[in-house]
Amino acid sequence: MDDSAKHLPLRKISGDLTSIGRTPFVSSKFSDCLRELILQDKIGEPLVFRKIHEDWAPCKWTLGDWGDIFRDEKLSVRYGRQKWDKSNPQWESLCGNLEITWTKLIEWIRGEYNLPIPNSSTQDIWMYYDYKYLPEVIHLKSESEKDFLKLIYLSENLKKKFCWSNLGFHDRNGDHSTLWIGTSGSYTNTHYDTYSCNLVCQVYGKKTWLVFPPCDTEHLQPTRVPYEESSVYSQINIASSKQIQNNISAIKKCSPRRITLEPGDCLYLPPKWWHFVKSEDFSISVNTWIELPSDHFTRVEEAVLRAVVSSFVNSTVPSTADKVLNPNEMDLTEIGEKDTEDTLRVASKAFFDYEESISQSSSEKSAKQLEPQGLQIKKPRLSLEEISLEKLMEYSSVSVEKLPPFKLEEEASGPSTEATGEPSSSQLPSNVDCNHEAPPKGSPTPTYFEDVLNAVGHPDVLKQIAQRFLHNVKQRNSTD
Ligand SMILES: O=C(O)CCC(=O)C(=O)O
Numbered sequence: 001m002d003d004s005a006k007h008l009p010l011r012k013i014s015g016d017l018t019s020i021g022r023t024p025f026v027s028s029k030f031s032d033c034l035r036e037l038i039l040q041d042k043i044g045e046p047l048v049f050r051k052i053h054e055d056w057a058p059c060k061w062t063l064g065d066w067g068d069i070f071r072d073e074k075l076s077v078r079y080g081r082q083k084w085d086k087s088n089p090q091w092e093s094l095c096g097n098l099e100i101t102w103t104k105l106i107e108w109i110r111g112e113y114n115l116p117i118p119n120s121s122t123q124d125i126w127m128y129y130d131y132k133y134l135p136e137v138i139h140l141k142s143e144s145e146k147d148f149l150k151l152i153y154l155s156e157n158l159k160k161k162f163c164w165s166n167l168g169f170h171d172r173n174g175d176h177s178t179l180w181i182g183t184s185g186s187y188t189n190t191h192y193d194t195y196s197c198n199l200v201c202q203v204y205g206k207k208t209w210l211v212f213p214p215c216d217t218e219h220l221q222p223t224r225v226p227y228e229e230s231s232v233y234s235q236i237n238i239a240s241s242k243q244i245q246n247n248i249s250a251i252k253k254c255s256p257r258r259i260t261l262e263p264g265d266c267l268y269l270p271p272k273w274w275h276f277v278k279s280e281d282f283s284i285s286v287n288t289w290i291e292l293p294s295d296h297f298t299r300v301e302e303a304v305l306r307a308v309v310s311s312f313v314n315s316t317v318p319s320t321a322d323k324v325l326n327p328n329e330m331d332l333t334e335i336g337e338k339d340t341e342d343t344l345r346v347a348s349k350a351f352f353d354y355e356e357s358i359s360q361s362s363s364e365k366s367a368k369q370l371e372p373q374g375l376q377i378k379k380p381r382l383s384l385e386e387i388s389l390e391k392l393m394e395y396s397s398v399s400v401e402k403l404p405p406f407k408l409e410e411e412a413s414g415p416s417t418e419a420t421g422e423p424s425s426s427q428l429p430s431n432v433d434c435n436h437e438a439p440p441k442g443s444p445t446p447t448y449f450e451d452v453l454n455a456v457g458h459p460d461v462l463k464q465i466a467q468r469f470l471h472n473v474k475q476r477n478s479t480d
Contacts, residue, residue, distance in 0.1 A: 031165060031166055031167060031168040031170075032168060033168075034167055034168040034392075035167070035168025035169060036168075037389065037392075038167075038168065038197060038199075038268065038290060039290070039292065041197070041270070041271060041292055041293075041294070042389065043268065043270055043389065043392070044270055045270065045393060045396070045400070046209075046211055046257060046259060046267060046268060046269050046270065046273065046396070046400055047267070047268040047392055047393070047396040047400075048259055048261070048265060048266070048267055048268075048396050048400055049166075049167070049265065049266045049267075049268075049396070050264075050265050051264040051265060052166050052167070052264070052265070052266050053166060053201045053264045053265070053266055054263070054264030055264075056161070056162075056201065056203070056264070057161040058161055058162060058201075058203045058284075058286065059201070059202075059203050059204075059263045059264045061203070061204070063106055063204075063282075066102065066204075066284070067102045067103060067106070069138055069158075070101070070102040070137075071102070072101055072103075073101065073102070074099035074100065074101055075099065075100055075101070075102065075105065075129050075137075075181075076097065076098075076099050076129070077097070077098055077099070077100060077105075077127045077128060077129045078092060078095040078096065078097050078127070078128055078130070079095060079096045079097070079098060079120075079125045079126065079127045079128070080094070080095040080096075080125065080126055080128070080186070080187075081124070081125060082123060082124055082125060082126055082185045084237070084239055084240060085240045085241075085242050085243075086237070086240070087237065087243060087246075088235075088237060089189045089190070089233070089234075089235070089236075089237040089238075089239070090189070090237070090239065091189065091226050091326075092226065092326055092327050092328075093226060093322070093326065093327055096117075098115075098117075098127075100115075100127070105127065105183075108122070108127075108183075109122055109183050109184070109282055122183065122184065122185075126182065126183045126184065126185040126186035126187075126279070127182070127183045127186060128180070128181075128182040128183070128186040128187075128188075128279075129179075129180075129181040129182070130180045130181070130182065130186075130188065131178060131180065131328075132178060132179045132180075132181075133178055133179075134159070134162065134174045134175070134177040134178060134179050134286065135159060135174060135175055137179060138155075138158060138159070138174060138179070158174065159173050159174030159175050160173050160174070161173075161174065162174035162177050162286055164176075164177075164199060164288055166266075167199055167266060167268070169199070169288070169290065172288050172290075176288050177286050177287065177288045178286065178287050178288070178289075179284070179285075179286055180283075180284070180285045180286070180287070181283070181284050182207075182279035182282075182283050183279065183282055184279055184280065184281045184282060184283075185278070185279065186278070186279045186283075187239060187276065187277060187278040187279070188275070188276070188277045188278075189233055189234070189237075189238075189239075189276065190210075190212075190220065190233065190234035190236065190238045190274055190275065190276040191231045191232060191233045191234065191274065191275065192214070192217075192231075192232050192272050192273060192274045192275065193230055193231060193271075193272075193289065194230045194231070194232060194272070194298050194301065194302060195230050195271075195289065195291070195292075195295045195298050195299070195302075196271060196289035196290055196291055196292060196295060197268065197269060197270050197271045197289070197290050197292060198267075198268070198269040198287055198288075198289055198290070199266060199267070199268055199269075199287060199288050199289075199290060200261070200266060200267040200269065200285055200286070200287040201264075201265070201266045201285060201286050201287070202261035202262055202263055202264070202265045202266075202267075202283070202284075202285050203263060203284040203285055203286055204263055204282070204283060204284035204285075205263070205279065205280065205281045205282045205283035205284060206260055206261065206262055206279075206280035206281055206283060207260070207261050207277060207278065207279050207280060207283045207285055208258060208259070208260045208261075208277070208278050208280055209258070209259045209260075209261065209267060209269075209275055209276075209277050210238065210256055210257075210258055210275065210276040210277075210278075210403075211256065211257050211258075211259065211269065211273050211274060211275045211276075212254050212255065212256050212257075212273065212274035212275075213255055213273060213274075214271075214272040214273060214274075215255075216253070216254040216255060216256075216274060217232075217272075217274070217459060219250040219251065219253045219254050220234040220235075220236060220250070220254065220274055221234055221235040221236055221247075221250070222234065222235075222458065222459060223235045223454055223457075224305065224309075224453055224454055224457030224458075225323075225324050225450045225453055225454060225457075226324065226325060226326040226329075227305075227309050227324055227325050227326060227329055227332075227453070227457075228325075228326035228328065228329055229302055229306060229329065230298075230302055231326075232457075232459065234274065236250070236251070238276045239276075239278075255402065256402075256403045257400045257401060257402050257403060258400075258401045258403050259400050259401070260280065261285070271292060271294065293354070296350055296351045296354040296355075297351060297466065299347045299350060299351070300347045300348055300351050300466045300469065300470060301462045301463065301465075301466040302347075303343045303344050303346075303347035303348075304344070304462065304465055304466050304469055305456065305457050305462055306332070306340070306343060307340045307343070307344060308453070308456050308457075309324065309325075309332060309453065309457075310332050310335045310340055311340075312324065312449065312453060313325060313332060313333055314332075314333060314335070316449070318333070320449065321333045323447075323450070324449075324450065324453065344469075348469070348470060348473045351470060352470075352474070
């Protein structure tokens, strides 16, 4: 593909989409139709909207502007090795953690500041301030009590700058968004999110998304260890060319697509698409997950698995929790039986309520159909054809590159020259704190225990267990 074609703005490609423009690219009709297509899960392919957010204020912010937001606050980042050619992915539990101010982070990427950690240049490690709920990290600070109201006003205004209306979600802004700031080479291991679909905006720098359709699930060896609610990881380490070679027959059966996002670009990722995401340079992106009707059932699946995992980790030695849980799930060791019961009750009730609302609305619909013509109230219905799905695909396919599987090797970093494994740390100055809690060492040898968890947590098995669980609850409720 001609490289320049990748960056063609929407108006150059699709007459349909531009002739209705409020801005050169978007109209409310366009965004309303897109919203419907997304909520009805009609798209089924990743879509890229080049430059659709180029007028978004955060896409114009400089690193200095971001610095004004974070000021002297210490950012909790995780850091990993640039070269990682082990058989297991570089799980979060194998990364280090440190706290660093924005200023020092920028100085470090510019080579103007050395971390007090051996082998920690930008060639050796990457840092990722990832998966941060935006309202928790973007807030202005008050220097004096009297500025407080003004600050609340400014912070609220700031969150509105992350409004997703161009993609049809006028009701979503910074309050519903997550922030990802990564240095060159930082990445998120291959996984899919069990709930929702995803809208992503690249705000600064470049990021590559390597995505796989749900039908590739079996080839990608799904695992629920490390356990993280709503994430299914792949056991294949896409960041390693050796691993890709070792699994080449499975990988050859996959249909990956590569998408590189630049500032102002947005990505729509349909539900249950696998993704491996890597910062090409210093990158800032923001995303929002859009809930879908299918999430009601997923919530039940996740509640069932959570119950199994928590009873596992709470009935064995603490080191099992270290091995099995992703670091952000360590509080599962403190969860009691009542919490688990509550989660299961709430998830199943929400599912039954949803099921009932569906059957009510479909019986209302069929009753309406029986009404005499004259009595029918005509609701203006949005035609999904107004923005043709084909046009959307045609436009987006210029930006979504279908990869032959062997090309995956190019995504992987070169073969490792390292033998060191996890990053280590030593004495630190006040603006950089390393977390010395040693991550679990070496190769996490799978145990039978993990095999059981992976059997129960396998997407096909979990689906069946959740269906049976709902059946049992329904039966119990009807006899109560
Ligand atoms: O940007 C990343 O590193 C990962 C993003 C991700 O996993 C997501 O938005 O679901």
